[in-house]
Amino acid sequence: MPKENSNLTNCNKIVEQFEKVIKHPIKKQAKCYYTGVDVGTACIVLAVFNEDYQPIAGAYRYADVVKDGMVVDYIGAIRIVRELKEQLESELDTELLLAAVAIPPGTDELDSGALKNVVQGAGFELTNILDEPTAANQILNIENGAVVDIGGGTTGISILKDGKVVKVVDEATGGTHLSLVISGAYGLPYEEAELYKRNPKNHKELLPVLTPVIEKVASIIKRSIEGYEVDEIYLVGGTCCLDGIEKVIQKSVGIPTLKAKNPMFVTPLGIARSCKDTILD
Template identity: 75%
Template structure:
């Protein structure tokens, strides 16, 4: 096992804790609760952490209220976030006040207002808004390398040096594009293709069908990191769940590539760890 892969041990442990509390929330006393709200293209995730920033509850719902990293159905997004918020409040028997969220890198001027409106309209006080790969690093704690958040519509990249983000970028191509290829190859409606892609039992055959799209993602990463010293690539995001994706990207970039055991939950947990009690002006 390499040093780079060892870096993910604590990340995987933290994510496993979260997976457990999704099934069985911890009703421990906490002076405050911090919620990470990840408005993904394919999935909306809420991660609730206690005063010590440890996972106590979580919920998620697959939805299509976001497209290519942008909110396209405001009312639908508000309803889902509010629904998940109320579910978690009932489980924890408390009110969830503070939330943080994230946006694809480089889209701050375009979509930060929309995200803010969704979070606030769902009943939260927004305390932080950061880019998705940087949020993921709150859990991964990578000092040097590139964190690549492969979402439904876009691929976001953060390059880190000595723990500091020195570049962020975002390009179209993600899970939606993978699903479109599946739909075409298997002659399925898009929604059915999406479900077929999520089923890990199908990944063995799908990785060959989807190889050209994954290679394109690898090319995007390679273009964005050009001129930077990047010794390792770390994949997160729901679309990174595709088994075998990391091997293809490593082959394209010729850079060791790793991913956590459950890439879907890393970013929402990182968002939760970025939440405070200071309301964002």
């Protein structure tokens, strides 16, 4: 495993700050509030930054309103985002108006409108829409390499050169497929398999069972970065919370692979950092 570099160190500091403010929001009045809304396959996360783009509050809830990167329960998505918004507004004693959102790469024509309506339907003014791995890089600040966002339904990949995205890829393989394997291997209903996967105590036992699916994800990464100079791969997304996933991918792809302390929060934090003052038309 490669040594942690400065990008990951800084990322982990922000993630740690966010984990603290989820439990203890910073209630000091801010000049402006920027919210990142991450509507994922398995979890919806809201991250709130102040005018200095530092995390001051956050909330999340597991949900099943998205499938394979697409919103399938529109009303449910609006309801959950609105409820989390109201929770944070109560904790901060303020109204949250500005928000950004992210989508899987390459789905802007199909799903950006749905997510735009979800955010606006929950009471936000939308200021930015960007793809998930690019959002994550707002926190990672990678100049050269690949950011791989493995969510519940999809794996999104952004390849960066000199700080600019030169290629984005999205494929429908992710945490849902891991849960299906667990369901079949252990004879569990899908919902129970999902809960079993989330428990870190089970990860060591599960890793050998899930390795074939992880290797499939690795093959997607390897194929996507072929022909590009990628020195390091950075993993984000809830599925990457699985202990040891980075080792399997590194072995399969043959490129140093790192992940943040809590990869589930990197993308929503990047979305919040991408929030602007100007409202989208």
